[in-house]
Amino acid sequence: MVPESYYTALSAILFTIGVVGVLVRRNPLVIFMSIELMLNAANLALVAFGHRAGTADAQVLAFFVMTVAAAEVAVGLAILVAIFRLRRRLSVDELSIMRW
Amino acid sequence: MLRRNPIHGALFLVVNLGSVAVLYLLLGAEFLALAQVIIYAGAIMVLFVFAIMVLIPGKEETGPDPLRSQRLLALPLGALLLFEIGLILHSRVFTAAPAPPPPTGAGGIESVGRLLLRDYLFPFEVTSVLLLAALVGVLALAKRRVG
Numbered sequence: 001m002v003p004e005s006y007y008t009a010l011s012a013i014l015f016t017i018g019v020v021g022v023l024v025r026r027n028p029l030v031i032f033m034s035i036e037l038m039l040n041a042a043n044l045a046l047v048a049f050g051h052r053a054g055t056a057d058a059q060v061l062a063f064f065v066m067t068v069a070a071a072e073v074a075v076g077l078a079i080l081v082a083i084f085r086l087r088r089r090l091s092v093d094e095l096s097i098m099r100w
Numbered sequence: 101m102l103r104r105n106p107i108h109g110a111l112f113l114v115v116n117l118g119s120v121a122v123l124y125l126l127l128g129a130e131f132l133a134l135a136q137v138i139i140y141a142g143a144i145m146v147l148f149v150f151a152i153m154v155l156i157p158g159k160e161e162t163g164p165d166p167l168r169s170q171r172l173l174a175l176p177l178g179a180l181l182l183f184e185i186g187l188i189l190h191s192r193v194f195t196a197a198p199a200p201p202p203p204t205g206a207g208g209i210e211s212v213g214r215l216l217l218r219d220y221l222f223p224f225e226v227t228s229v230l231l232l233a234a235l236v237g238v239l240a241l242a243k244r245r246v247g
Contacts, residue, residue, distance in 0.1 A: 009189070012186060012189060013182065015185065016179075017178075019181055020174055020175065020177075020178035023174040023177070024171050024175075029152055029155065033110060033113050037113065040117065040140070044120055047124060048127060051127045056212050059131065059132045060215050060216050060220050062129075063131075066136070066140070067231065069140075070139055070144055071230055071233075073144050074234050074238050075241075077147055078237070078238040078241040078242055080151065081151070081155065081241075084155050
């Protein structure tokens, strides 16, 4: 049986990789993937702590997080497609058209 | 995540999601492992790969980098963040938790389904409304330029 600290350590590492990915990359697709990585790390920590507490509530919460992540990715990719049709380029540095 | 070609990053992300699903299985969360494989590795990654195929015109991130110094700063900052998270996880709040009670069958598909449809019924319905709103929003966003 793997101790829970390994799960939390892996979750911390995954979250950090996601944060660095968001900070470093300029391609919005890769930034979205990094956000997915962070959500996944949060889910892993949630399930590990729920396993320690001995309840299944954390799994339900993680399921909701997954659903919200799916909706977020769908909307984000649709926005990216719309911007790409407008601009023919994808770079976060140039995206100020959503400001008002 | 540091690969230059985003499709390599997407494939590595698939590998990562699969291994996290295996970890869920090890934690006794069968339902969540199945949902992870179906939703993430199935639906979301298909969306990502499709969007990458559509949107990326060959090479990307070429030319001089306007953010070079900022980018070099990101790695030490990431290491610092990892250190901080480790510090928090090793603090008293998490290590002084009581000994785990024996998991009495919690985490199986049956118990999760019972929780989901009985105790968490209202949030469940709210997420379905959220998914519907996302669907309609995506259709509206994708259709605007056609007409």
